[in-house]
Structures are given as C-alpha cells and as structure tokens.
Amino acid sequence: MHDLTGKTVIMTGAAGNLGRAASRTFAARGARLALIGRDPRALQEARAALPPKTESLSLAVDLLAPDAVAAMVEEVAAHFGGIHVLANLAGGFSMGPPIQETSDADWEFMLDLNARTVFNCARATIPRLLEAGAGRIINVSARAATRGMGHMGPYCVSKAAVITLTESLADELRHAGINVNCVLPGTLDTPENRAAMPDEDHSTWVSLDALADVLLFLASDASRGITGAAIPVYGRS
Template sequence: MQDFKGRTVIVTGATGHLGQATARAFAARGASLALVARDPAGLAEARQRLGVETDVATFAVDLLQPPAVSAMVDQVIARFGGLHALVNLAGGFAMGPAVHDTTDQDWELMMDLNMHTPLNCVRAAIPRFLEAGAGRIVNVSARAAIQGSGHMAPYCVAKAAVITLTESLADELRHTGITVNCVLPGTLDTPPNRAAMPDANHDTWVSLDALADVILFLASDAARAITGASIPVYGRS
C-alpha cells in the first residue's frame, strides 16, 4: 500500500464519482488533499463524505480560466507548504450526431472538458514542480481514445489529445524528476452508467476503487520509473 503521509495532492473533478473515490483512497493513505471543482456546495459535500481524518481544503475554480487555475495552485502551496501530485480527473462525456452533422460547439465542449482542463492545470503546476525538483501528474484519457466510435468523435478525439499531451509532457520533463502518465478506463461502474445501460453486465465494468488504485500507484514512488505511459484499465469488458 502506498504511503502519502506528508504529501499534498490536487484532485480535480473532486465532486464526481471518480473524484470522490480517488480522494477517499488518497486520504486513507495519509495524503493532504486539495479538492478542486467548480461548485462550492458540491465540494463541501464531497469533503464531508470523505469520512476520514486528513488535512483537506477545497477550491472552487473554473479550470477553463488559466489565471484562476494558476492562483489555485499558488493557494494550495501556500495552504499546505508544497505540492507533490496533480491528478486531473475533471472531464465529461456526451454522445452526439454523426461527424458531418457536428457543430463547432460539439467539438469545443468536449475539448474544453477533457483536454483544456488538464492542459491549464499542468501549465500552472509544472513550474512549481520544477522548483521542487519532483512531481507526479496523472491524467485521465479513455479506452475510446484508441478506438473511435460513431456518434462519439469529439469525445474520442479529445481523449486522444490527452494521450498525446501526456507523452509530450513526459518527453519534455524526463530529466526533471517529474513523471506524467495517464489511465485509459473502460466503462466505469457508476450510477449514471448503470442507469444508461441497465441491461449490461455490470460485473465486467471497472469499479471506481480499482481505477483509483491505479491512479494512486502512478502518483506514488513505486511508479518513479514510469513516465509517458497510457495504462489500460478495462476491467473484463
């Protein structure tokens, strides 16, 4: 089991199902947590649901606003005295029309939610990691990034961009003590997915706790020799 005592971790998308599961896993292993999302009320609820004794602060931020993201990273470091890992979980999914019927807004929404949010976060955090001489960045792509599907093109392309962003950052930072990796989940076992696919075999899906375990591994010292990797987490689907 990884030990994160004395380490500060930013978790974006902290009000979502994966964000809450990942925050619980980090907290159970002693991490100090900066929970980040847009909704202050949702953050307060997520903080309350942690149910463990750990040092936690919440930050309501629009991750599409680079100045606000930079200010948040500075506030996290001022609050906790340092930053050791950035876990970019904020994102979103939407089905859509066929490619020839998509609008600019269809593409912009998926790119904003899935690519621009981690981009803004890494641009704010990397200078501080460079100052410290170490850091861990974990991004979330998707299985759909490597196998496009009809009526999902904007989502697939945005998640593919996350892989390329991860690889490019890892190459740039390979001699700095900073690692950058991403996970490629299959279908996650969440209440919304169960509601959308009630007849599917949910036992084959990826549990949130299982995916959180992979994320924690990549954020830990045990993964210090891994960078630029895209880790498939497909369950049995």
Template sequence: MSSTSSTSTVIVTGAAGALGKAVARRFAEDGAFLLLVDVDAAALAQVHAATPDAVCIAANLGDAQDTSARLGAALEKHGPASVLCNIAGGFDYSGDAHAADAGIWQRMFDMNVATLVNASRAVVPGMLSAGRGKIVNVAAASAASGKAGMAPYVASKSAVARITESMALELRDRGINVNAVAPSILDTPANRSAMPEADFTRWVPLASLAAAIRFLASDEAADIHGAILPVTGRV
C-alpha cells in the same frame, strides 16, 4: 506504497464527481494532505464533508485565469504539490462528426483537455522547484481508435494521451513522472442509469481505477514515464 503520506500534498481535480471522490478517498487512506478542486463548490463541500482536513477549492479549470488564481493561491499557502491527479473531464455523444455542432467540440476539449492543461500549468512550476512530482491523467480506452457518434470525445481523449506522452518526455529528466490511465466503462450510478440493460459486473469499479491511479503516483512507478495504462475490466 511509499510515495504519499501525511507529508504529501495531493491535488485531485473533478473531486466532486464519482471518480474524483474515489481517488480522494484512496489518497486519504494514505494520510495525504488533499487539495480538492471542482467547479461546483456546493457539491464539493457535500461530497467531502467527512474529510474535514481536506482543502476544497472551487475553480473553473476550463478557464486559465481562474485556475491560475485559485490554484496559485492554494499552492502559495500550502506549498508545492507532490501529486496532481487530473480527473476533471466529461463525456457526451455527438452524432455524426460532420454534423456535430461547434459547441460540443468546444465542450469536449474544454472539459477534457483545457482542464488538464490549465491545472498542469499552475502546478508543474512548483514541482520543478521541488525537483519531484507525479502527474496522472485520465485518457480513455475508447479513444485508441475512432468511434461512431463520439468523434469530439475520442478526439479530446486522444489529445490527453498525446499530451501525457509529450509532458513525460519534457519532464522525466527533471524529477517528474507523467502517466495516464485509460479506462473503459466505469461502474458509476450515472452509467448504470444510462445503460440499465448492460452487465455492469464487467465494468471497471471506481476503487480499481483509483488504485491504478494511486500506483502511478507511487515510488513503485518511478521508472514509468508516458504510459497510457489500460484499465478495462472485462469490457
């Protein structure tokens, strides 16, 4: 694939997490220059210690001002991003929707929606100036319909899908592709620990989802706008 190279700047948010690490590794294989963002500075540095050329940025993406300041400084120094991978996010069970407290609703939207919106607000102006860019978001296969005990999560991930589609319509004529992947259960250590009796061979390997994200960031996906790509393994 030809869209990322040593001349490309790729931003990966949530880069200290399992998926963020896999996505960063996939773009590093292409020789891309990486700006890796996470709220946990220590974990970020530890996870990417073997990628000395990457720039690690500690930022609270749920906070618009912090995101603007920290990403803005990095982009001013290194130039506009070619690719933004909005990986930062999270999941939590909530119980019945009517009984879920305000905190979990706020937390799911902060983690899954505010992070995407704040990062995009900081990054898209540079892409517009350059006349090109790729944005890949992470929706969820489970958010295609309501799920018992998961209303705040599926609502937030449904919002990710609709934001992706809206941004795609807004930016497609200005050189920017916006798409999303919609995974089912990812094969991560945390998910194996949480579901020890499950058949994890049916889950989505991190490398597979990273490859799908890499495809949507490539020139081969130049004519794809507003897609919500299911990546579901055999779940």
C-alpha cells in the same frame, strides 16, 4: 510504497464519482488534498466524506480560466507549503451527431472539458513541481481514445489529445524527476452508466475503487520507473 503521507495532491473533478473514490483512497494513505471542482456545495460534501483528520482544502474553480487556475495553484501551494501530485480527473462524455452535423460548440465543449482542463492545470502546476525537483502528474484518458467511433468523434479526439499531451509532458519533464502518466478506463461502474445501460453485465465494468487504486499507484513512489505511459484499466469489459 503507496504511502502518500506529507504529499499534497491537487485533484480536479473531486466532486465527481471518480474524484470522490480517489480522494478517499488517497486520504487513507495520508495525502493532503486540494479538492477542485465547479460546485462549492458538492465539494464540501466530498470533503465531508473524507476520513477523519484528513488535511484538506476545497476550491471552486473554472478550469477553463487560466488566471483562475494559476491562482488556485498558488493558493494550494501557500496553504500546504508545496505541491507534489496533480491528478487531472475532471472531464466528461457525451454522444453526438455524425461529424457533418457536429456544431462548433459541441466540438469545442468536448475538447475544452477533456483536454484544455488538463493543459491549463499542468501548465500552472509544473513550475511548482520543478521547484520541488520531483512530482507526479496523472491524467485520465479513455479506452475510446484508442479507436474512433461513430457519434463519439469529439469525445474520442479529446481523449486521444490527453494521451498525446501526456507523452509530450513526460518527454519534457523526464529529467526533472516529474513522472507523467495517464489511465485509459473502460466502462466505469457508476450510477449514471447503470441507468444508461441497465441490461449490461455490470460485474464486468471497472469499479471506481479499482481505478482509484491505479491512480494511487501512479501517485506513489512505486511508480517511479514509469513515465509517458497510457495504462489500460478495462476490467473485464
């Protein structure tokens, strides 16, 4: 049920911690992967880490540039002959000052990084999925989207926007065979988080492979009955 043989997956944020774990998991199940990110060298390293014989393509793209995103989608479709899954993994986190001290630049940075990238990629990819009459869109929100927290306002708002956008897309596409869902990770077990929180119990955090397995489920036919969901993946944290 989790077989992705013959399925083409656009994966943004592919050179990041989650992107590398998810790309390996998807490749092991037969996916053809378009690895999308900003750093060509990091993308090549991620591509080199894939299982042997994985069909893959890596493209450095500015996801905040609509024309560049549209061109990327068309290049992927031409290279593989179609698109079946869009996995929007690009995003990021930063703490900040209280709202009254938050600059326009800081506010826009979080909204751009976490919400606009999803919007741009979905807008460009949906016509291809509609042509195919089926597809999956998977977005990454966060547990922080469910409750605003101090010094995290722009981040919380940006991730809440991902949930709302997921629900809107799911409603628009529910009769087109296209399922749209998002995941809400808790604290991920990454080198950066371990360095930032060395005294925490890392065993309670969500491993990257565990989250990648949830993404795989959502990309597969096993999730055919689920759309518009915001799925908590909190581990024991």
